[in-house]
Amino acid sequence: MRLIRGSLRAHTVEGSEAEVALVRRGIHSDPASVRITVDTTTAGIRIEDRYPPVSRMTQYRECLPPDDGRGDFWHNDVRLETIVSLPADTRLVVHLMDGDIDVRAIDGPRDVSTNQGIVKGVAHLP
Numbered sequence: 001m002r003l004i005r006g007s008l009r010a011h012t013v014e015g016s017e018a019e020v021a022l023v024r025r026g027i028h029s030d031p032a033s034v035r036i037t038v039d040t041t042t043a044g045i046r047i048e049d050r051y052p053p054v055s056r057m058t059q060y061r062e063c064l065p066p067d068d069g070r071g072d073f074w075h076n077d078v079r080l081e082t083i084v085s086l087p088a089d090t091r092l093v094v095h096l097m098d099g100d101i102d103v104r105a106i107d108g109p110r111d112v113s114t115n116q117g118i119v120k121g122v123a124h125l126p
Helices: none
Strands: 002-013 018-026 035-041 045-051 077-089 092-105 110-116
Touching: 077 092
Parallel strands: 002 045, 002 077, 002 092, 092 110
Antiparallel strands: 018 077, 035 045
16 A cells, blocks of 8 residues: 555454545545555555646646646645555555554554654554
8 A cells, every 4th residue: 555645554354355535624635636556456445545647737836846747736725634454464564755644453464654744553563
């Protein structure tokens, strides 16, 4: 899971199925403008957020890093609140740019990181 901003909480559930619940919230930006992409790979499921491009009529005078392919998240305030339910021993991989991650309630291996926020629970397990 690669997300720009928001929060993620994960917990272990009985059974063999995983579930992801995402809630989009924005104050100035339309939450529906942020798309969620889900790709199934041989390694698992990849979830990313995609932000709409900035309008051609809008001119910004800011010096921002180059676009990383996920749209104009610099001028959008939508945040994703994510709850992940995983079967025991399922590996969780999360990279979040801005927000907190809580993995205290999962039993399986995890590799989680956030650039701006905190990780509750052990961040790296084999």
